[in-house]
Amino acid sequence: MVNELKPGKDSYMSISEVLAHRVSIDHFDPKGVVSDAQIAELVRSAQEAPSSFNIQHTRFVAVTDPAIKGRLREAAFNQAKITEAAVVFVLLGDLRAHEDYAVRIRAAAAAGHVPAGVAEYLAGTALSFYANPTASREEGLRSAGLSAMALMLAADGAGLGSCPMIGFDPEAFRKILGVPERYFPAMIVVAGPTAPNNMGRKPRLDVNEVLRINGAEFPG
């Protein structure tokens, strides 16, 4: 996988330049290809995003098949990006990820990697924290955001464009992809080689509009 930093105006980009370099892409090369191996590399990088308790709520469905992309596009307001981008990543939240985590951390204790008392505290806290399905769903959304940001930066590093998308029918996506009940589609990231004539970086609010220090005196 080509994942070199591109030369910036001096030599290499700083992390703040890396963050500014990624922009949301509207137009992809419909002949672009991303291999299964490259998809796995991108997802490995996305997995570096943190998660609550290290539960790792996010699952990734990568769609490259043109027929499946066509059906997803119909369930996503016919947005062209869905079929034109080489790969459609559907990020799923796992509503029961905390249960698997409890099993994992207890197994780690049984294997002597974690003190038993620590493991039991972590397992019990995670299980009670996410017993409420709304809490679990909301964690899936936060985690999808964390994972998606990492995924898009990894794509940028690989010379691919990307775009996050939320305009789609999650239940239609569930049926098309055969998503089991315990997962829910939280967001999409499309990625692939880009076409010309993309718009570039969209303007951001001034930092003074979005930041307060030691208080929250924002307009009501």
Place this chain on the structure above:
Amino acid sequence: MVNELKPGKDSYMSISEVLAHRVSIDHFDPKGVVSDAQIAELVRSAQEAPSSFNIQHTRFVAVTDPAIKGRLREAAFNQAKITEAAVVFVLLGDLRAHEDYAVRIRAAAAAGHVPAGVAEYLAGTALSFYANPTASREEGLRSAGLSAMALMLAADGAGLGSCPMIGFDPEAFRKILGVPERYFPAMIVVAGPTAPNNMGRKPRLDVNEVLRINGAEFPG
């Protein structure tokens, strides 16, 4: 702001190495300081995260005042990171950000920067998409995740440790910080100079456990 990439094993880090370099930090230097200017730089970098329609839902409350941090810690299960980290970023979701967006995009059309029809389409779509308060809240959570990931990478680039946190009482935080009703605390990111003896990178699931291609055959 020092925001250089640190030398990797060859020379500079690739983006995948940047993502792996950031780890969640448990122990911060309680004498560590992050200046208001550096806080603003970090937030500017976090603002590079994308948002639905470019609505920019995330607001940042940066808390450096020891007395306020002490009160937040009491409302966050007494977690030491809250007072030991130099700065506590409380990321707020703006439940009415789409309304401000509609005003902005219509103003851009009035100024001749965007075709009037396009602006009206975008404004109308955003207003209808987020008229449902649950949709608006869920977008705030996704956006907080996107923003938090960018913020933590920016902190890493500035030589600071960071940690995302969700274990806190949002209504208590609202009262302590004076957060107006239209915003809700979506997550915390603490950041600052680190102390010794942090644990390092936590293990991730194998990519084959979290990725499927052209289908969603995950365990039910």
